[in-house]
Amino acid sequence: MMNKLDDLIEKMKEVKEHLATLATNNEKFERFMQDKIQHDELTxxxxxxxxxNDNAFKKDxxxxxxxxxxxxNMFIKLLITMFEDLFTLIAGQNQDKIGNTLDADLKCRLDRYLTxxxxxREDKSYLN
Incomplete structure (x- = not known):
């Protein structure tokens, strides 16, 4: 009978140790889950x-x-028109009194620029 009680006490100690190990593991797991929940919330x-930020960047x-x-559009409407007028004026200044061209290379370049x-301008108006 004493042997059986000793065996029972021994088994109860083993169960207690096993439960302590389970409790420790459970605490570790609970800490892990709490940390994971916090990390998930932060993420x-x-x-x-x-x-x-993506929405703000899309708006910007x-x-x-x-x-x-x-x-x-401002460049097309203002600057190109201004340059056309300027090149036309320069082309007009590139003629003598009779109307002959003074500098043929300049006339060729100005015509190319105007074209x-x-x-x-036509491409931009076609696209719009």
Missing amino acids: KQQIDSLLN LVHHSLLIERHE QMKRT
């Missing part, structure tokens, strides 16, 4: 922040695209 906040991109288009500007 979610960072993803939300990135999505907000649209805004900048509109500004670029406006500047292109390129007209094509640019």
